[in-house]
Amino acid sequence: MSSNPNDDSNANPPELAATNLESSLRKIVRFSDLSRCGDEVWIEYEGKLYRLQSTRQGKLVLTK
Numbered sequence: 001m002s003s004n005p006n007d008d009s010n011a012n013p014p015e016l017a018a019t020n021l022e023s024s025l026r027k028i029v030r031f032s033d034l035s036r037c038g039d040e041v042w043i044e045y046e047g048k049l050y051r052l053q054s055t056r057q058g059k060l061v062l063t064k
Contacts, residue, residue, distance in 0.1 A: 031052075031060065040053040041053075049064075050063065
C-alpha cells in the first residue's frame with residue numbers, strides 16, 4: 001500500500017460517493033429549452049397552475 005499523500009485511490013469516502021450519485025441522477029433542463037417561444041412557462045402541478053418567468057435582470061420568478 002502506498003503512503004503517498006497525493007495518492008487518491010481512496011479519495012471518495014462514502015458520503016462523497018452518495019453526493020456524486022445524487023448529482024448524476026438530477027435532471028437538468030435549460031430554461032431556454034422550456035421557453036422556446038418567449039420568456040415564460042406555465043407549469044401544472046397537482047391541479048394548480050404556476051407561471052415561471054425570466055426577468056430582464058436574468059432572474060426566474062415562479063408565481064401561482
